[in-house]
Amino acid sequence: MSTAVVVEAPGRHRLVPHEPRQPEAGEALVRVHASGICGSDRELYQGNRPEGYVRYPLTPGHEWSGTVEAVGAGVPSTLVGRKVVGEGFRNCQVCDRCHAGETTLCTAGYEETGFTQPGAMATTLTLPARLLHVLPDDCDLTAAALLEPAACIAAAALKANARPGERVAVVGTGTLGMFAVQFLKAGSPAELLVVGTRPDRAGMSRDFGATDFRTKDAENGALPDDFDVVIETAGSADAARTAAALLRRGGRLVLTGIPAPGADGLDPTDLVVRQLEVHTVFGAPPDAWAHTVRVFGAGLLDPLPLVTHELPLAEFPHAIELVGSGDPKVGKVLLRPSLP
Numbered sequence: 001m002s003t004a005v006v007v008e009a010p011g012r013h014r015l016v017p018h019e020p021r022q023p024e025a026g027e028a029l030v031r032v033h034a035s036g037i038c039g040s041d042r043e044l045y046q047g048n049r050p051e052g053y054v055r056y057p058l059t060p061g062h063e064w065s066g067t068v069e070a071v072g073a074g075v076p077s078t079l080v081g082r083k084v085v086g087e088g089f090r091n092c093q094v095c096d097r098c099h100a101g102e103t104t105l106c107t108a109g110y111e112e113t114g115f116t117q118p119g120a121m122a123t124t125l126t127l128p129a130r131l132l133h134v135l136p137d138d139c140d141l142t143a144a145a146l147l148e149p150a151a152c153i154a155a156a157a158l159k160a161n162a163r164p165g166e167r168v169a170v171v172g173t174g175t176l177g178m179f180a181v182q183f184l185k186a187g188s189p190a191e192l193l194v195v196g197t198r199p200d201r202a203g204m205s206r207d208f209g210a211t212d213f214r215t216k217d218a219e220n221g222a223l224p225d226d227f228d229v230v231i232e233t234a235g236s237a238d239a240a241r242t243a244a245a246l247l248r249r250g251g252r253l254v255l256t257g258i259p260a261p262g263a264d265g266l267d268p269t270d271l272v273v274r275q276l277e278v279h280t281v282f283g284a285p286p287d288a289w290a291h292t293v294r295v296f297g298a299g300l301l302d303p304l305p306l307v308t309h310e311l312p313l314a315e316f317p318h319a320i321e322l323v324g325s326g327d328p329k330v331g332k333v334l335l336r337p338s339l340p
Contacts, residue, residue: 003337004122005316008057010047015314020124023072028079028129030086034145034310034334035120036063037319038175039235044115045320054115061119061335062088062112065144068132075129083135085147086127087289088113093130104283112283121313123337133293142310144296145334146303150179151284151292153233156254157183158288159279162229169193169227170210171243172234173201175306175332176256178208180231185209186300195223195242196234200328204305216242227251237263244276252277306332312339 004018023029041060043049064086068079091098092108113119113127135144153176162168168189170180173196184192185208193212194205202213214223223242228251232243235257244253244266253276259265271278284292295301308331311319319333 002123003313004059005061005313005335006057006059007045010045010056013045013316015316018122018124020069021126023070023075023126023129025073026075026128026130027072027126028068028075028084028132029070030066030084030125030127030132031069032061032064032066032120032123032125032337033141034065034336035061036145036148037323037333037335038063038149039323041114042320042324049115053110053112058115059118059120059122060114061121061125062114063145063148064120064125065135065141065147066120066125067141069124071129079129079132079134083137083139083141083144084132085135085144085289085293086113086125086133087131087151087284087286088115088148089283090117090128090131101285101287103285121316121335121337133289135293136297139297140304142307142334143302143304146175146306146332147289147292147296148284149175150296150301150303151289152176152256152281153179153183153231154292154295155281155284155288156180156231156256156279157187158291159281160184160229160231160252160254162187162189162252164188165190166228167191167193167226168229169195169231169243169246171195171230171232171239171246172257173198173205174233176233177201178204178306179301179303180233181205181208181210182301183295184229184231186295193224193227193246195246198328207305208302230254231256233257235259237265240266244270247274247276249274250276252279254279254281256281258282303332307334309333310336310339313337
């Protein structure tokens, strides 16, 4: 039987029968292979997501992969049978920001799959076909379910504009941090440092291309302060300050994590005096998605080692607990609608 997870309100969910919605003009119906869970899904379930960025009741799921089963009028029939992933932001396409390609800044208001629109924690997902990105026919759809967080880091990598031979660093060792290592490695850096709080991620960091791994404890000594580019992925104010401190004067910093409300930020005097170039990322625009799919198709992005759990939809509450457990053995958690 087709099923879907529905979060009725914070802390309340049901597994309900799911009837696929046939695609209307411009839409596609996708059979979901897997849907990933991240911290924002946990926020959604706990009721901690900022006002205006969630609409209950809803089916969560903004990280997903699947196969197109049907298309509506105006959509090429050649999409049927193709493996795909899809952008989450439902941008208007007509405002100035959308015309500039900055779809995550759409002035029509926030709408996103899995937060304000039905998501992929269901057997199928129907969405605008223009949001789809087609994958290679021989790709692993389990690995592809992680391409949404990868696309967010691709947006950071594009803003960082790291050039071959530059010294680059990543702060944070979660899923986003490991993707940042892979994207920066693809740019042929002279040095690639990873700074984190989890020594158990040292081996994986090096497997993905890091040349050095450091923690902030005394045994490592003082961290360097002469890197060209740093991408922060840890989502804490302390991580942001660590990232800025790693940079040389005039260095480039990209922040992707979202600290808790009220957190102390970067020192504006330090930013000005050292002339640091600071960028931020919230979501991924189309160019970052396209870049991610190209890098994935070229074999330069390997998401699969980050997956530690694959569970059926009925295990949604357990999956949420795993994501927030702090257990170092828990990496990326996926829900698989096809699992009994």
